Amino acid sequence: xxxxxxxxxxxxxxxxxxxxxxxxxxxxxxxxxxxxxxxxxxxxxxxxxxxxxxxxxxxxxxxxxxxxxxxxxxxxxxxxxxxxxxxxxxxxxxxxxxxxxxxxxxxxxxxxxxxxxxxxxxxxxxxxxxxxxxxxxxxxxxxxxxxxxxxxxxxxxxxxxxxx
Amino acid sequence: xxxxxxxxxxxxxxxxxxxxxxxxxxxxxxxxxxxxxxxxxxxxxxxxxxxxxxxxxxxxxxxxxxxxxxxxxxxxxxxxxxxxxxxxxxxxxxxxxxxxxxxxxxxxxxxxxxxxxxxxxxxxxxxxxxxxxxxxxxxxxxxxxxxxxxxxxxxxxxxxxxxxxxxxxxxxxxxxxxxxxxxxxxxxxxxxxxxxxxxxxxxxxxxxxxxxxxxxxxxxxxxxxxxxxxxxxxxxxxxxxxxxxxxxxxxxxxxxxxxxxxxxxxxxxxxxxxxxxxxxxxxxxxxxxxxxxxxxxxxxxxxxxxxxxxxxxxxxxxxxxxxxxxxxxxxxxxxxxxxxxxxxxxxxxxxxxxxxxxxxxxxxxxxxxxxxxxxxxxxxxxxxxxxxxxxxxxxxxxxxxxxxxxxxxxxxxxxxxxxxxxxxxxxxxxxxxxxxxxxxxxxxxxxxxxxxxxxxxxxxxxxxxxxxxxxxxxxxxxxxxxxxxxxxxxxxxxxxxxxxxxxxxxxxxxxxxxxxxxxxxxxxxxxxxxxxxxxxxxxxxxxxxxxxxxxxxxxxxxxxxxxxxxxxxxxxxxxxxxxxxxxxxxxxxxxxxxxxxxxxxxxxxxxxxxxxxxxxxxxxx
Numbered sequence: 001x002x003x004x005x006x007x008x009x010x011x012x013x014x015x016x017x018x019x020x021x022x023x024x025x026x027x028x029x030x031x032x033x034x035x036x037x038x039x040x041x042x043x044x045x046x047x048x049x050x051x052x053x054x055x056x057x058x059x060x061x062x063x064x065x066x067x068x069x070x071x072x073x074x075x076x077x078x079x080x081x082x083x084x085x086x087x088x089x090x091x092x093x094x095x096x097x098x099x100x101x102x103x104x105x106x107x108x109x110x111x112x113x114x115x116x117x118x119x120x121x122x123x124x125x126x127x128x129x130x131x132x133x134x135x136x137x138x139x140x141x142x143x144x145x146x147x148x149x150x151x152x153x154x155x156x157x158x159x160x161x162x163x164x
Numbered sequence: 165x166x167x168x169x170x171x172x173x174x175x176x177x178x179x180x181x182x183x184x185x186x187x188x189x190x191x192x193x194x195x196x197x198x199x200x201x202x203x204x205x206x207x208x209x210x211x212x213x214x215x216x217x218x219x220x221x222x223x224x225x226x227x228x229x230x231x232x233x234x235x236x237x238x239x240x241x242x243x244x245x246x247x248x249x250x251x252x253x254x255x256x257x258x259x260x261x262x263x264x265x266x267x268x269x270x271x272x273x274x275x276x277x278x279x280x281x282x283x284x285x286x287x288x289x290x291x292x293x294x295x296x297x298x299x300x301x302x303x304x305x306x307x308x309x310x311x312x313x314x315x316x317x318x319x320x321x322x323x324x325x326x327x328x329x330x331x332x333x334x335x336x337x338x339x340x341x342x343x344x345x346x347x348x349x350x351x352x353x354x355x356x357x358x359x360x361x362x363x364x365x366x367x368x369x370x371x372x373x374x375x376x377x378x379x380x381x382x383x384x385x386x387x388x389x390x391x392x393x394x395x396x397x398x399x400x401x402x403x404x405x406x407x408x409x410x411x412x413x414x415x416x417x418x419x420x421x422x423x424x425x426x427x428x429x430x431x432x433x434x435x436x437x438x439x440x441x442x443x444x445x446x447x448x449x450x451x452x453x454x455x456x457x458x459x460x461x462x463x464x465x466x467x468x469x470x471x472x473x474x475x476x477x478x479x480x481x482x483x484x485x486x487x488x489x490x491x492x493x494x495x496x497x498x499x500x501x502x503x504x505x506x507x508x509x510x511x512x513x514x515x516x517x518x519x520x521x522x523x524x525x526x527x528x529x530x531x532x533x534x535x536x537x538x539x540x541x542x543x544x545x546x547x548x549x550x551x552x553x554x555x556x557x558x559x560x561x562x563x564x565x566x567x568x569x570x571x572x573x574x575x576x577x578x579x580x581x582x583x584x585x586x587x588x589x590x591x592x593x594x595x596x597x598x599x600x601x602x603x604x605x606x607x608x609x610x611x612x613x614x615x616x617x618x619x620x621x622x623x624x625x626x627x628x629x630x631x632x633x634x635x636x637x638x639x640x641x642x643x644x645x646x647x648x649x650x651x652x653x654x655x656x657x658x659x660x661x662x663x664x665x666x667x668x669x670x671x672x673x674x675x676x677x678x679x680x681x682x683x684x685x686x687x688x689x690x691x692x693x694x695x696x697x698x699x700x701x702x703x704x705x706x707x708x709x710x711x712x713x714x715x716x717x718x719x720x721x722x723x724x725x726x727x728x729x730x731x732x733x734x735x736x737x738x739x740x741x742x743x744x745x746x747x748x749x750x751x752x753x754x755x756x757x758x759x760x761x762x763x764x765x766x767x768x769x770x771x772x773x774x775x776x777x778x779x780x781x782x783x784x785x
Contacts, residue, residue, distance in 0.1 A: 020502070022484030023467055027426075054485075061486035061643075062467025064426045080388030081583070081619050082545045084633055118470060118637065120427050121391030123545035124203045124240030124552060133429070135206030 004040050007032060012047055019048050022058060026065060035066045063104070066113075072153050073112035076130040077144075080119030083127040087141075091127060092116050094141045099148065111151055171446040173454040175332035178323065185324035194229045194271050195249040196220075199312065201236030201398055202391075202430060208260070209244035215263040216246075229271060232321070235399015237312040238553035239299055242282065247312065252293045255280040285549070285571065299550045302568045304531070304557045306539045307515045311399040316434045319441040322402040328447060330518035334410050335455050338521075343414040344370060347517070349525030351537040356382055356473070356510030357586070357614045358690070359536075359603040365507055369415040369497040372505035379412045379420035379459075380501065380508040382478060386425065386470040387586030388637065390617035392541040393511035395553050397424065397431035400515070401438035405461065407514030409448065410521060412459040415507055420461040423478055426468050435463055470587075470641035473615075474689050475508045477643065488645045489689035510615065512541055532558030536602040540613070546583075546620035547574045556601065563597040566620055577622035580721075581705070585614030587634045587641075588694035590701025591627060610701040612694070626723035627706040628713055632660040634698035638691065649692030652683045656699060664724045668714035673703060722784040726769050729785050734759040736781035743773035743782060 011028045015021035025044065030036055041055045059065045077095065079088050092103070095114060099107045106113045112131075122128050125137030129144050136147060172178060198204075198213040213233050220229040237245045242256035248270055255266065258280060269275045281290040282297050291297045305311075314321035322328070334343055348363030369377060381404060385393040397404060408420050424432050439461055442448040450458045469487045471477045477487040479501050500506025516538060520528045529537050536558040542565065545551050549571030556565060562582055566572065573579045581591040590611030592599065599605055603613050621630065639653040656679050659672050680696030687693045703710060712718045719727035732743070732752075737759040744752045744760055751767040754760030762773070774782040 020482060020484045021464075023481060024464060027465055027467070050484075057486050058467075058484070062469050064466075064468035081587075081617075081633065082389045084388075085546060085619075085621070085625060117427060117468070118386065118641075119388035119390070120202075121385065121394045121543075122202045122206060122240075123389055123391060123543060124243070125206055126545070128206075135202065137206050 004037075004043050008040055008044050008047060012044065017048065019050060022048065022050065022055075023062070026055075026059065030065060034070045035068055038067070063115075063117075066104075068106070069110075070113040071106040071110045073151050074130075074132050075112045075114050075148065076120065077114070077116045078118075078120045078122070078126070078128040078130075079116045080121075080123065080126075082123040083119075086126045088127040091129075091139065091141050091144050094145060095148065098145055109153075111153060112148065169444065171444065173446060175336035175453050175455075177453070178328050178332040182323050182326065182329070185320055189230075189324060192228045192230045193250070194227060196229065196231045196266075196271065197234045197247040197249070197312065198231065199235070199237050199243060199245045200233040201240070201243075201395060203236065203240035204243035204245060205430070207244050209258075211260060212244055212246065212258060212263060215260065216267065219263060219267040223267070223272070227272060232315045233317070234314060235311045235316045236395040236553060237294070238308065238395070238555075239294075239297075239550065240553065241549075241551040245312075247294070252295075254282065254291065254294045254297070256282050299552065299554075299569055299571070302560075302564060303555050304539050305555045306519055306531075307396065307403075307512055307541055308399075308553070308555045310403065311395065314400065316399050316401055317437055319402060319438065319445060322400070326522070327402050327518075328406055330521035331406050331409055331447065332453065334413055334521060335453050335457065340370060340414045340416065343410060343521065346520055346525040347414070350516075350520045350528035351525075351535075352513065352516055352520065352528065353536065353603060354510060355512035355516070355540065355615065357612065359613060362509060362513055365497060365509070366411065366415050368495065369417075369505045369507045372498045374505055375416075376419075376502075376504045377415055377417040378501045378504055378506040379408055379415065379417040380478070380482070380506060381408055381420070381422040381514050382473065382475070382508055382510045383422055383424040383428075383431065384466045384473045384478060385428075385511070385615060386473045386641075387615055387617045389543065389545050389583075389619045390586060390615055391543045392553060392616045394425075394428050394431055396511050396515055396541075397428065398434050401431075401434045402442070403515045403518060404435070404511055405438055405442055405448070407517035408461060409452065409459055410517050411507060411509070411514065413457055415505075417507070418459055420459065421482055421501075422461060422463045423466060423472070423482065424463060425466045432463060432465060439463065469643070470637075471643045471689075471691055474691055476689065478508065479506065486643070488643045489691070491688055512616070533600065533602045533605075535604055536613075540601060540616060542616045542618045544570050544618050544620070546618075547577065547622040547625070548572070548620040549574055558602055559600050561598050561600055562592065565601070565618065566597065570620065573620060573622050575622075577624065579620070580623050580625055581621045581627065581630075583611075583619040583621060583630070583698075584617065585612035585697070586617050587637045588612070588691065588697050589614045589617070590697045591621070591630060591705065592701075593705040610697065610704055612697070624721055624723065626664070626719055626721035627702040627709050628660065628664055628719075629721075629723050631699045631702045632657065632664055635660055635695070638695045642691065642695075646686075646688040646692060648683050648686045649688070649695060652679050652687075652692075653695055655679055656683075656696070660699070663710065663713045664719075664727075666713065666717040666724070666727050668710075670714065672714060673707070673710060676703065725771065728769075729764060730762055730767065730769065730771070730774055731783050731785045732760050732762055732773075733781045733783050736779055738779050738781070740778065742776050742778065746772050746776045748772060 101107045101114045129136045216231045246255045246258045294300045352362040353359040472487040477489040481487040541555045644650045722728040
């Protein structure tokens, strides 16, 4: 409990305890831990005097929040119109099949979390897959699977271009 | 002399400091500009920037070279892009091994490397400058004028290019009333999709009673296939901030918010840096430029919900709630964020403001058509030769955008439609390509301006699938608050899916139209009200294609699996056996040197042979 309270206190103070800043607070929490653990949310709710049901509503409304731990890597596939026209839908199906992962879920071996998103706004590169912040353009079913097979549990491939 | 990081305490400081900066930059004869927008950065342009920096450092010659990383040039198709001054030499598709040569030949030697120049695919003519490339010379760059020129992480670059001079003008010589008059005279209309007159919005907010008013910048660019706002926020963040400060001055707001999509990390980084620099300079915060006007800006990142681009949903999100819209019988300008009068404008709208102040409302109103003024930025994408970000004067024809700027349809395919207005927009067919880009004209055609996505589709695109794709998108993104949108979209998606599977029923089109009408009339917010546009516009222009699916169980574009067959072209077949080996149901027969054949009765239409054939001998018929 002490750990949770310390982290949450710090995050809430960052926004001067303003309830309107709930979403940035939850984003900070997720950036810190990788997901939104229920104990942390409960403590945050108490501190802000906001019911747990409200936190849950927010956490489940926005697609970027997750309530379960994520994998070692973060894989985002763009399913925007252009990527879709250029075959991203089929690539997505192939990834789900090959790695037994559902959209928004994590592979059984916790290798990566898979998030298809609406558009990353890099249409000149379509179809686009983003792995740990690195943009892979013009991916095909084969090249996408090859990139994902090349991931390993230890190594993170964070790129300077998009790391926050 | 004003020291390089001093706080400005009077409007006059801005012009003096900009002069100082320009004199200093005259002393640096050579400049290399490397694009680090998301498109070029994905092709490792940051590495190029580092290599140029290293080369400049190591160079023993007595030449001062400045390397800059700059925002998006727009020609993402040809990235990474490197521009060298003097001469504005425009190199495209630059790779790491090219750096040393560019440095030696062009920067030090002043010689042009022909192979890195853009070559016109039609005439074979090489272009040295951007202005000589058709992609650029049809455009009119107002909003994007500094993109690609300035380093978005340095406020000094923006200042040297005349940045914050509009703010200085406003604070030193204009009353809030005069600012609003200029914006009204410009006839600027909201660039986020609604097209509401900006000046009128500002005036209502100024006149609304109550204090603690808010200014919001909507950077939740959720339309798939659109990246205008991303490129502006990444490439020229100060232009957005300057517009907002002027807006706050005009309506009397003290606090502003920029709501940026979660998927745009670079935009968040550049905006955060820009706000910090602006505060340090005394352009944000208490007593801006020594006046008694105070204003500050905070950045909020979105949570990944499309509906939050809708103004009332965005405000709910800023209040820490799920992003559900509300009915708008009470206007934002009277009761918006936390119940206070609020002005919400899109990124591109804010960016236009400093230009209007500097050049006057009349200058802006002289560009464009009768009711749509100024320029509009579009992201031109899809099956088009030149993908990228383009800015054109209102009133230009769609044909010029697609054919002259975009270079026509890719791979010599036939043009089928251009989709504008985002997921709730519509598809405009070839016979209306001469229509002009104008808020009202696009609406008349069953589409809309939207925020500026422009997706080109070729003959291989099935319009029923397009309608299904957008309906699925909107159904997933519907917040679920009102029944017509939540249930209506689900039903329409169900019908469209049925049609693409060849299970369409005779009255499906009537059902779709009835549902669409209901949705338009009864949904709570703009997302729901316009959600049927993709279906209605495709039925309007491509009814025959729907009918082929429903009546003949055939997909004319050969995209819907199961609604066309595969056949092997005997002349093209080299009898290599690859399709035969890969067919999962042994439906292909053939021997060495004998063209292969598909046994249609056995074929499950999976498409494996089509994917695998190295000679494109498998045809869709």
